[in-house]
Amino acid sequence: MKMRSMLGWVAAIAMLALCACGGGSAAGGNSETKLADQVTRAVYDNDISGVTQNFSADLTPQVTRASVGVLSDKMHDLGTYQGLTETAMDIPSRRYTFDAKFDKGDMTVGMRLDANGKILAYRVVPGTAH
Numbered sequence: 292m293k294m295r296s297m298l299g300w301v302a303a304i305a306m307l308a309l310c311a312c313g314g315g316s317a318a319g320g321n322s323e324t325k326l327a328d329q330v331t332r333a334v335y336d337n338d339i340s341g342v343t344q345n346f347s348a349d350l351t352p353q354v355t356r357a358s359v360g361v362l363s364d365k366m367h368d369l370g371t372y373q374g375l376t377e378t379a380m381d382i383p384s385r386r387y388t389f390d391a392k393f394d395k396g397d398m399t400v401g402m403r404l405d406a407n408g409k410i411l412a413y414r415v416v417p418g419t420a421h
Contacts, residue, residue, distance in 0.1 A: 323387050323404065324375060324389070326410070327400055327413075328374060329341070329345070330342055330345065330410065331375060331389075334362050334363055334366065334415070335367070338359075339355075339356050342354060342359055342413075345408075345409060345410050346409065346413070347409040347411050349411075350413075362415060365417070366393065366398070369393035369394065369395045369396040369398070370393045370395040371393060372391070372392075373392040375389040377389050378390050378399075385405070386401070386402075387401070387402050387403075387404075389401075389402075390418070396419055397419060398415050398416060398417055398418045399418055400413075402414075
């Protein structure tokens with residue numbers, strides 16, 4: 292049973308990692324942070340339109356309802372979403388990393404943007420449970 296749960300995690304992470312083809316996440320307290328938060332909230336709410344609304348044209352078709360649903364379930368396993376805190380940024384490459392806080396744990400969110408602010412990569416990695 293635990294193996295099946297781990298396979299679900301791997302599938303969800305693999306989907307978003309495939310979509311991401313990289314990593315990173317938003318910048319501190321500014322538009323990048325708001326964008327990362329908007330996407331993370333949309334994943335949590337299992338809202339594929341909200342997830343993909345700011346994705347690049349190449350990234351959007353790689354996301355499926357099933358993959359968003361699996362990741363949403365994993366987020367809900369950690370409790371209520373409480374928001375993001377920026378942990379790293381690489382401005383020249385437009386890569387940003389955040390800690391997504393939940394009642395019972397956290398996840399790492401990575402995002403990479405193009406020159407126009409569209410999301411080229413969005414990745415979620417399991418963190419620790421509390």
